[in-house]
Structure formats: structure tokens, C-alpha cells
């Protein structure tokens with residue numbers, strides 16, 4: 579409880595008075611936090627786990643990872659069942675090769691979860707993770723006067739507060755769903771959902787329209803089409819696209835990886851490797 583009595587009468591001292599009041603409030607706020615850590619990492623996904631491993635690698639042990647879900651890679655665990663990574667191997671920094679040796683180059687979701695868990699244990703991160711802990715608000719409190727600059731107050735959904743000298747926000751971008759404002763979309767009476775809610779192709783028998791042509795759209799369209807010959811899937815694409823068959827891409831990626839010279843940007847640059855797939859490209863991209 580903060581009890582402060584100020585007995586000021588001179589108006590000219592108002593600014594100083596406000597500053598002093600603010601400083602007292604901040605000091606009180608810092609005192610009130612339930613725990614204090616050298617570092618707080620928000621999110622136990624790819625980025626959060628990588629940050630935690632880097633902290634441990636640098637000898638930092640005074641940190642906590644706050645994860646709103648009940649497991650590491652929680653966001654990935656919510657994605658659809660037949661999902662595969664589209665990036666080749668996709669090993670995190672400093673991951674021992676043995677950890678992924680038995681895994682496929684394009685890992686299915688189950689192997690991604692397995693990998694993230696193995697990574698967590700290998701780098702001794704699990705003991706630092708606090709699951710089912712959603713961060714609601716973060717605020718920076720500057721306490722220069724007590725030699726403690728950039729102090730973060732992290733407010734949890736249960737009302738508790740955690741203090742941190744350093745903060746890493748690793749809450750991801752792709753988990754935020756975006757549905758464009760398409761006129762009269764609300765009048766559509768069929769089964770409609772965002773790709774982030776898609777789980778199983780069996781829920782989409784018959785005709786399906788997939789809006790968009792990013793990786794989500796292409797994977798989901800393929801998933802539904804592959805489920806049954808009766809399924810008819812149409813992609814709604816608003817601009818032209820270049821397509822590269824997975825086989826071609828894989829072939830080049832393996833070659834580059836073998837030479838130790840693999841870079842995705844090299845592969846994607848001016849579609850050098852697209853030539854072999856031109857006929858396929860014409861078929862798919864023709865209006």
C-alpha cells in the first residue's frame with residue numbers, strides 16, 4: 579500500500595512535484611512485482627526457444643519463458659493435421675544433426691513437434707518455461723534515479739506481475755488471422771473458415787473455393803483435392819504466379835545442401851530453376 583502525503587503550497591513547484599510523484603509510483607510498481615528476472619521471453623515457439631537457447635549458451639540462467647499454451651510450439655500444434663514444413667530441413671541455430679537425422683527433409687507436423695520438444699530438452703530450456711501463462715500487457719518503467727534503466731513490468735492474464743530487466747517478445751506473426759473485407763461475404767451461406775481454423779480435408783466434401791494463393795491456400799487446396807476424387811477445388815488467385823514443382827525444388831535444394839552452398843534466395847532469384855516446369859506452370863497459372 580502506497581501512502582504519501584505531500585504538503586506543497588507553491589505553484590512553481592508543480593513540475594517537480596509531479597516528477598517526484600511519478601518516481602514514487604514507479605518505485606512502488608517495481609516493488610510490487612511477484613517475481614523479478616534478468617530476462618523474460620514471451621512465447622515458446624521457434625523464436626522463443628532459439629532465444630532461450632542463446633541465453634543459456636551465454637551463461638544466463640536468470641530468465642523465464644512465458645507461454646500461453648500448454649506445450650512448446652503451441653501455435654504449430656494448432657495447425658492442420660497434414661501440414662508439412664515447406665522449408666528444407668529447417669534446423670535451428672546450433673542444432674546437432676543427430677536430432678533430425680531420422681526426420682524427413684520437409685517435416686510433417688508431428689516431426690516438427692517432436693523436433694521442438696527435443697530441442698527444448700537438449701538445450702535445457704524446459705525448466706525455464708512457464709506454460710498456460712498469457713501475457714496481457716507490457717510496460718517499461720524507467721528508474722534512472724535508482725540506476726535501473728529499462729525495467730519491464732509484464733502483466734499476466736491472472737493479474738500477477740513479473741519484472742524483467744530485459745525482454746524478448748517472440749509471440750509470432752502468422753497466428754493472427756486476417757479475413758479481407760469482401761463485399762456481401764456475410765451473405766454466403768456455405769461452410770466458410772479461415773485457413774488458421776482448417777484441420778481436416780474430410781470436412782470439405784464436394785466443391786470448395788480456396789481464396790488466395792499463398793502457401794496456406796496451396797497446401798489446403800491440395801489436401802482437400804487429394805482426399806477424394808469427388809472433391810472439386812478451385813483456387814481464387816488475383817494475380818499471376820510462378821510455380822515450381824516440389825520435386826524440382828527438392829532436387830536443387832539437395833544439390834545446394836550437398837555443396838554446402840544452399841541459400842533459398844539464390845534458388846528463388848529470377849526463377850532460374852523454373853525452366854523445367856514451364857509446361858506445368860502454364861497449366862496451373864493459365865486463367
Ligand SMILES: Cc1cc2nc3c(=O)[nH]c(=O)nc-3n(C[C@H](O)[C@H](O)[C@H](O)COP(=O)(O)OP(=O)(O)OC[C@H]3O[C@@H](n4cnc5c(N)ncnc54)[C@H](O)[C@@H]3O)c2cc1C
Nearest residue numbers: 621623624625645646652653663664665712713749750752
Ligand atoms: C501453416 C503455416 C506453416 C508454416 N510453415 C513454415 C515453414 O515451413 N517454414 C518456415 O520457416 N516458416 C513457416 N511458417 C511461418 C511460421 O509462422 C514461423 O516459421 C514460426 O511459427 C514462427 O515462429 P515464432 O516463434 O516467431 O512464432 P510462433 O510459432 O507463432 O510462436 C509464438 C508463441 O508465442 C505464444 N504466445 C503468443 N502470444 C502470447 C502471449 N500473449 N503470452 C504468452 N505466449 C504467447 C504462442 O502460443 C506461441 O507458442 C508457417 C506458418 C504457418 C501459418
Ligand SMILES: NC(=O)c1ccc[n+]([C@@H]2O[C@H](COP(=O)([O-])OP(=O)(O)OC[C@H]3O[C@@H](n4cnc5c(N)ncnc54)[C@H](OP(=O)(O)O)[C@@H]3O)[C@@H](O)[C@H]2O)c1
Nearest residue numbers: 662663664665752758789790791792793794795797816817
Ligand atoms: N507448409 C508450409 O510450410 C506453410 C503452409 C502455410 C503457410 N506457410 C507460411 O505462413 C506464412 C503465411 O502464409 P499464408 O499463405 O497463410 O498467407 P500469405 O502468404 O499472406 O497469402 C495470403 C494470400 O491471400 C491472398 N489475398 C489476400 N487478400 C485477398 C483478397 N482481398 N482477395 C483475394 N485474395 C486475397 C493473397 O493474394 P496476393 O498474393 O495477391 O496478395 C495471398 O495469395 C508464409 O510465411 C508461408 O510461407 C507455410
